[in-house]
Amino acid sequence: MLTPLGIWPSVTNALSSRLTAEVRREGTRWVQEYARGVALGPPAAGGRATGSGTTLTFWPDAEVFDTQECSFAALEERFRELALLNRGLSISLTDERPARRSEPARSVHFRFPGGTRDFVALLDAGAGTPVHPDVVRLEREDRRMAGTVEVAMRWSGSRDERVRSFANSSPTPQGGAHVAGLHDGVAAAIDACARARGPARGQDPWPGPLPTGEGLTAVVSVKVDRPRLHGPTRGELAGAAVRAGVEAAVREGLSTWLEEHPEQADAILRRTGRRAG
Template identity: 65%
Template structure:
């Protein structure tokens, strides 16, 4: 959908595709093809290059912000581990082009570490993270999380590398899974008595920094601005994956688990 929207909002767009030794090109004017796909020469390798000119009749200005683009490309690098992105600004008159590369070998773990660096010391040093493919929701989920001494909660959710500011099924599933894993661990260690209720999702968020990213074959969005994610299969599948992985991590890291779970229970009993 993204390229279609870009094309419709551009006064001009050119698409160039390198495939099977041939370089193909096509031009569009305000979303309408002005030339057919044409073979314009030989090519090595494969790939696609898109060039577009924002339509000033729509936007009023065509000035692009380097800072805004840099922030978005940085985010894409975090969400797609191993992907390298370069932002090059050639608008400097008579000067060298400004270049900024982006790559995050740790993926979403690196993003959690970056967000945590802005708020204080972590409760446990390791960023917990995992990635799982699940055919039942026709996609995969990647999660990274860590608790810090801050009282603030920072949970960012994404669907197909696009921010979902209204959350949705994947974020709800994440919270369900965390609450279930922490409650189960606390009961096994007798940190919760039989009279204590299960921990709720809203009780595990203080000091929590997390990134929840799903990549789905057929995402279902909710809201006019597509700011939230739907899909009946997503919430239980994400919850299951988080519960299992976080539960295993808590079992394998008893000292760090005691600090995390103990703090959550103390805050829950005060509330």
């Protein structure tokens, strides 16, 4: 398929009765037409072009979908998510369909300089007062998993754990190896910090492993060449290398952050039961 965007345009192509791919590259506009995933001809030069980029225009297949109308709300939610996961990326969404009387024309624009930090702040809204002001963010490349890991997290007074996980910017609602690695790394970093500080005055000796998830809001996002997705809806990420890579990144990154922010570290230790309140 005439596009540098990876596998997802091919999926869209297969589910469309018609699709037009336009690529602007090196001063030339290239166009290729498809019908139900089959190319109607080779890419053809469509004139001169300024700049570079890719435009896909598609018509959902009525033989596949019950409705061919795209939901603005669903697209808005997904594009906001993508902008949060990819720091600095700008995404605009405009509804150019004829406006209904009860529904004015809509247009939204997303760009989040804080990326996953902003994501955690949004997830934390209404979750109670944060126990420490700063959102912890770390990013690292790991050769074992042949990719990168990015994590942002903060604890609040809520009793719930809110963890959102992604592989190559796609949601993994069943979690998997990257979420397990997050929990492993958080527990190791907090336990090490508590042991290094020793028990507070009047506190019992080291109580042993304790849960760290209560009140935790986190986003864990990995980008790998060949994600191993399991489950009926392919919503669970597998891979021992992914778990090990995320665990190491979180353990080392969070440990460094706790050392550099002693007052906030104390608040986290109290919240996770490692230190008396």
